[in-house]
Amino acid sequence: MKEVSFLLTNGVLKPSSLFTAIEVFEKANQFYTERGERPFYKIEMVGSDLTQHLQNSYFSIQATRDIKSVGKTDCIIIPATEYNKTAIRDSSEMIAWIVQQYKEGAEIASLCTGAFLLAATGLLNGKECSTHWKAQEAFMQLFPDLQLCTDKVITDSNGIYTAGGGLSSLNLVLYLVEKYNGREVALYCAKLLQIDIDRHSQSPFIIFSGQKEHHDEEIKMIQDFIETNIEEKMSVDQLADRCDMNRVNFSRRFKRATRTSPIEYIQRVKMEAAKRSLESGRKNVNEVMYSVGYVDIKAFRNTFKKVTGITPWEYKTKFGQA
Known part of the structure; x- marks a missing residue:
């Protein structure tokens, strides 16, 4: 059984990427249980602050485990989060945990603006990465030396994955399911959830408004x-x-x-x-x-x-x- 840990970060979570990504893995488990086999994924939510608020919502969500109690996991998913310098500065414990898990063999995937926290770990240095196209300016201000490719829906480099914005980040989750379980299982998930499995670019969805956050x-x-x-x-x-x-x-x-x-x-x-x-x-x-x-x-x-x-x-x- 592959353990997938959804990281409840210190920023304000965006619920769409979190819940729908979990559902993709649940549908992959359903593929196996319908055939009388054991579920492939153990899904859990982990964090350092066990209770997290969700963006534009009247409720919060609670982690099942503190990251200190997670000895080893196979894959860490960082969902979309409202991130800024303060939130990153307050995430030093979480950043260290991600780096340590990667050193011990875990794969790390960020969804949408989850790339901000992943970038803060240093694990994206020298690698291409993606995030929501609307977050490009803010991302480049914080991480000007990284190779940001907002036209890409998915980047994959040595067990480090990033995804584009919004629901297109589900294509990364399907990509992981296809990698771990094969095309048949990924297609099963895509058909049940009606996701365009072969989307490769954010470019058609980008709204260009001009970069004017400067003083010239x-x-x-x-x-x-x-x-x-x-x-x-x-x-x-x-x-x-x-x-x-x-x-x-x-x-x-x-x-x-x-x-x-x-x-x-x-x-x-x-x-x-x-x-x-x-x-x-x-x-x-x-x-x-x-x-x-x-x-x-x-x-x-x-x-x-x-x-x-x-x-x-x-x-x-x-x-x-x-």
């Missing part, structure tokens, strides 16, 4: 210009001229402020506008292309797919109004 007012002015002139073709040289800088200095300053190159920022802003137009259903793909300053359908398609992971036509089918 001149760069903010350029960002505003880009966002209010999406129908125009614009170059980095033109933007540099607007603030009397040469191209190289402007590009460095822009990336230092936004963590994004000017070209990438222009593309992200234009593709976000294109996504909104495709969602409304009132324009066809060519009309949307012209409205964001593109005239070459191949260039538009390639840029759109680079940003969202799917083509404009696929996006319109998936998210557009019928």
